Amino acid sequence: MSELAAVEALRGQVLWAVFALSAVFGVISQRTHFCAMGAVADIVHLGDWTRMRMWVLAIGVALLGFNALVAFGWVRAADSVYARPQLLAVSALVGGALFGAGMVLASGCGSKTLLRLAGGNLKSLVVFLVLGLSAFATLRGLTAVWRVNTVDALAWTLPAGHDLPSLAAHWTGLSPRSAAAGLGLVLGAGCIAWVLARAEGRRGEVWLGGVGVGLVVVAVWAVSGILGHVPEHPQTLEPAFVATASRHMESLSFVAPSAHTLAWLLYYSDENQRLSLGVASVAGVVAGGAVQALASRSFRWEGFRNARDTGQHLVGAALMGVGGVTALGCTIGQGLSGISTLSVGSALALAGILAGAVATLRWQAALVERGVL
Template sequence: MSHTELVVWSGLAIGLLFGATGQATGFCLTRGLVNAWRDADTRKLRGFALAMAVALLGSQALVALGVLSLGDALYLTPSPSWLAVPLGGVLFGYGMVLANGCGARSLVLLAGGNLRSFVVLVCLGLAAYMTLSGVLAPLRVWLEGITTLPLPARDLPRLLGLPAWLPALVIGGALAGWALAGSAFRASPRDWLGGSIIGALVPAGWYVTGVVGFDDFEPVRLATLTFIAPIGETLQYLMLATGTRLGFGVSVVAGVVAGALITALARRDLRLRGFDGPQHMLRSMAGGTLMGIGGVMALGCSIGQGLSGFSTLSLATFAALAGILAGARLGISSPLALSKQ
């Protein structure tokens, strides 16, 4: 088996674990923010914080041990757009509230019979490719070009002049400490186990593409969990499979759907769900579209930036995360009420 085939099969395995865990635990940043801000229930949000801590500590441990380098990661851009990245985050955050979940959560919900998520995913994938290389690409490139901000360093450790493991230990420890400080969260294995498993899949992805996929003559692009471009790539692969090569991102997406479906069947939790009406459908379409456009501008989604980008301590990631949180807050506070997932 070639190294590229190993990467694809490993991506499928990572996706299976993500999908199964997401289906069984309800891991979701959108739901965590809604529960925390509306109902003062922080269990889901603490689960996401624990995932951030595990992703950060695990990824930086691999770097500290010399197993791999994250220098080629997409998130470590030396000259991000000071406008496009946070603005993209706002669009994505608002969109994930309109759609009742991010792209990853929509894949999990689709596997459980949520037909609304199919519409979200199609709109997300189309909008993402329109923004990456389609009709919106020239506008995106122009906006990024006039708002480029050269940074003194690409990540927080270099900016502070510290070894990478030290900020990772402090920030990761603080996030894990806050997550585990909640008695209700500690008493909910569903939430802390879900956060731990999904967080661990981020360094696993880095290892697969950075070590298993390493080859001087046919290198695999360094990547891990992210779902904006891969969902668009999956739609493209479904249409043009004979002319394209299956990659890590597409295999992860396929694995998420398969893992969630298997778990839903095992738990007898497969049930078809549709729209409540035309307005509900329009909101889902708008949410998916905003997530696709915003995710490309922000260089990632709530998983891509919130976990994977965060694991690199990229400075651009902090701007994107701030935008995602601001957009989500705006969406949750708007008159558009969230419907149940």
């Protein structure tokens, strides 16, 4: 077998592995109602922190897992899009806020949209299409020009990657691997300790959702960063991560991959349009979510109630597409995959997402009190 044929075979292995892992993510998330927007809404409307503890548990597991991979020298945060020296702080905050507002208006984030679609929700099909189109425009179209000329122009170049282990290594003289081991252990264990502090955080469903989702995120990092790493690609003679659209090591994220999924479907006959890790993950989540919905007999068709409901979801989907690309990720892409690298940019994006979601939930509640909704 030639070297190029071996790389193509490896590409197939990576795609199938990611599809399978994403299907597991879909099953677990559908079974446990894992949802970042739902977690924030539960707190704002009900004062219930159960699903937030599930999300934080997933963060803790992802932190421990990813930084263990770094500590053993198997992956590097610098090989991801989340830990480059250039810090797009304004983009992370603004894009995160837009995404957070959008996911409230659209009844769920990118992953929840796929899960609702898998359960027969036709509103989510419309949300997915609009999200994908607006994300594609923000990657390469009109809103991409606006993004590059405004918020992306306000960037800071740091002396090291903007993940905390790289910055700590630069400032203290420790190796990045040692810094990742220490910070990952402390912060990951801290997240888990916070989850265990209340009885609601010790429920079996919380642990199934939190540990399950967190491990899937780590597993996809391993597939992309270890299995999919080619030290010297036969065509470029440079290191490569096969099957990734960004050409960096990737884990789960669902905004740009939604755009890539639409592009793959629309330009399927174009030989330059290759199936990527993100497209495989989108397909896997839908497949896994559908299996769980059918098995639990929760699958049911659902459509829009009225024109206002339609308009709200259209606006929300557009905001998620624009905001998710601007922030370099969604509640999964930045809130789990990015955060697991201890990226400062991911922390800023997550703060923006939470702020945008809380503000929009409170705005909606005020409209309900006034009888507008």
